[in-house]
Amino acid sequence: MIINLRIWRQEGPDSPGKLVDYTVHEASEHMSFLELLDVLNEQLLADGDDPVEFDSDCREGICGSCGLMVAGIAHGPRKRTAVCQLHMRSFKDGDTITVEPFRAHAFPVIRDLVVDRSAFDRIIAAHGYVSVTTGSAPDANAIPIPKDVADEAMDYAACIGCGACVAACPNGSASLFTAAKIAHLAQLPQGQVEASQRVMAMVDQMDAEGFGDCSNYAECEAVCPKGISIDGIAGMRRAYMKGVLSG
Amino acid sequence: MKLMNALLSPVGRKVLTGATGIGLVAFVIAHMIGNLTYLSPDVNAYNAYAYKLMSLGWLFYTIEILLALCFLLHAAVGISIRVRRRKARPVGYKFYKSAGTPGKSGYSARSMIFTGIILLGFLILHLNSFKYGPGVAEGYTVELAGIGEVRDLRRLMTEKFQEPLYAFGYPLVMILLGMHMRHGVWSALQSLGMMSRRLSPYLYTTAAILGILVAVGFLFVPLYIYFGV
Ligand code: HEM
Ligand code: SF4
Ligand code: FES
Numbered sequence: 001m002i003i004n005l006r007i008w009r010q011e012g013p014d015s016p017g018k019l020v021d022y023t024v025h026e027a028s029e030h031m032s033f034l035e036l037l038d039v040l041n042e043q044l045l046a047d048g049d050d051p052v053e054f055d056s057d058c059r060e061g062i063c064g065s066c067g068l069m070v071a072g073i074a075h076g077p078r079k080r081t082a083v084c085q086l087h088m089r090s091f092k093d094g095d096t097i098t099v100e101p102f103r104a105h106a107f108p109v110i111r112d113l114v115v116d117r118s119a120f121d122r123i124i125a126a127h128g129y130v131s132v133t134t135g136s137a138p139d140a141n142a143i144p145i146p147k148d149v150a151d152e153a154m155d156y157a158a159c160i161g162c163g164a165c166v167a168a169c170p171n172g173s174a175s176l177f178t179a180a181k182i183a184h185l186a187q188l189p190q191g192q193v194e195a196s197q198r199v200m201a202m203v204d205q206m207d208a209e210g211f212g213d214c215s216n217y218a219e220c221e222a223v224c225p226k227g228i229s230i231d232g233i234a235g236m237r238r239a240y241m242k243g244v245l246s247g
Numbered sequence: 248m249k250l251m252n253a254l255l256s257p258v259g260r261k262v263l264t265g266a267t268g269i270g271l272v273a274f275v276i277a278h279m280i281g282n283l284t285y286l287s288p289d290v291n292a293y294n295a296y297a298y299k300l301m302s303l304g305w306l307f308y309t310i311e312i313l314l315a316l317c318f319l320l321h322a323a324v325g326i327s328i329r330v331r332r333r334k335a336r337p338v339g340y341k342f343y344k345s346a347g348t349p350g351k352s353g354y355s356a357r358s359m360i361f362t363g364i365i366l367l368g369f370l371i372l373h374l375n376s377f378k379y380g381p382g383v384a385e386g387y388t389v390e391l392a393g394i395g396e397v398r399d400l401r402r403l404m405t406e407k408f409q410e411p412l413y414a415f416g417y418p419l420v421m422i423l424l425g426m427h428m429r430h431g432v433w434s435a436l437q438s439l440g441m442m443s444r445r446l447s448p449y450l451y452t453t454a455a456i457l458g459i460l461v462a463v464g465f466l467f468v469p470l471y472i473y474f475g476v
Pocket of ligand 3: 055056057058059060061062063064065066067082083084085160
């Protein structure tokens with residue numbers, strides 16, 4: 001199949017960028033979208049041009065390093081699918097696809113489609129953990145956890161930190177990511193000890209990074225490759241209010 | 248100080264828009280039901296209702312002040328959320344599309360700032376026409392059995408809605424109000440953390456029904472008067 005691409009090219013963080021048109025003649029419906037970009041890059045290299053920079057690692061939807069706006073949607077048109085798992089059979093022969101980097105003040109463009117998502121790391125560093133004393137590891141089964149609770153914690157833990165929620169949000173809010181990280185710990189007994197401290201610290205960090213406010217559009221849930229529910233955001237708000245009221 | 252910081256946090260700002268929004272929704276529903284007394288076979292019902300509200304005294308003024316605070320806070324925080332959007336994404340997309348369900352950014356959600364600002368403008372004009380419009384001093388009076396002479400708001404309403412601008416302008420704004428509530432009611436519950444995966448679909452539908460009911464409830468009276476049924 002033939003695929004036309006309009007890709008955002010930008011030399012560096014401070015250089016102006018623009019959309020540039022390319023055509024890949026030897027695309028196959030079995031390729032992932034990133035493999036299509038690989039083919040394009042081989043073409044560019046053969047022509048002596050700079051390849052298009054983009055992030056990827058696992059290419060099986062679990063690491064969270066890939067992330068592109070494909071045809072106007074974070075991770076592309078297929079639901080619950082990271083762009084590395086998006087196959088070209090989701091498109092038609094002759095389609096023109098616009099590809100842009102994830103956009104947010106807190107996600108500055110480094111080059112082409114690569115953005116710096118370390119703001120997420122700083123939100124985690126703020127308190128996205130449980131404190132445990134070092135020494136001998138506690139017995140894994142010492143604290144029994146009901147299956148439904150463990151399952152819910154797992155649903156939130158599935159967040160791969162890709163940043164699609166921020167990219168899709170009309171306000172550039174990081175509420176879904178932050179809420180997922182809070183919710184996955186808050187479900188479990190180990191996480192409840194520092195629950196209030198955690199939610200306050202992480203929400204404050206999210207604000208300090210310059211992410212926008214949440215208007216409950218739920219665009220984040222619609223693009224999240226892991227289907228994280230905005231229910232977690234309601235839970236984050238409950239926990240935050242509880243933290244404020246209990247001092 | 249700590250509470251102030253909390254209210255200015257991303258969660259606090261949503262709690263503020265949500266709580267004030269719910270206050271405004273309660274007011275709007277009460278107002279809409281009150282207006283329907285215009286349709287009562289007893290021609291004095293509407294004026295008697297208005298008189299009874301006013302005679303609540305300090306309670307009435309307390310509610311008025313709370314409402315004014317709700318309006319101001321709600322509008323200020325709502326608009327500030329919109330302004331911050333540009334700071335959070337200074338460079339926008341050349342091409343952006345909504346990803347659809349389970350997202351909830353339909354027409355109503357995306358036009359909150361537009362419907363909100365229209366409502367603010369409307370509120371000022373509306374208060375000027377009715378609340379601060381002609382009253383007893385201008386001869387708009389009516390005699391109520393057992394009460395005496397009171398302001399004839401019914402006459403004012405009947406006159407105003409003879410004018411096409413009022414008769415059609417009001418219903419138009421009420422449709423926008425219904426849209427504001429369509430996203431607003433659901434969104435406020437989510438902002439206040441009262442939503443859960445199980446409840447969400449029901450409340451999302453309830454918000455739509457409530458938006459339609461309020462819009463229809465409000466636009467009925469002006470059209471009823473204009474077409475002189
Ligand atoms: C005074 C004029 C008004 C303005 C400027 C305004 C503006 C806004 C804006 C911009 C939002 C979206 C906030 C966000 O993006 O998070 C909003 C939400 C909302 N509005 Fe209004 N609005 C006004 C009047 C009203 C009225 C009269 C009602 C009652 C029917 C109402 C009910 C709501 C509700 C329930 C929400 C949802 C709050 C939330 O998301 O937590 N608003 N308003
Ligand atoms: S919540 Fe979903 S979209 Fe956001 S970072 Fe996590 S996996 Fe990505
Ligand atoms: S490359 Fe790891 S999730 Fe896409």
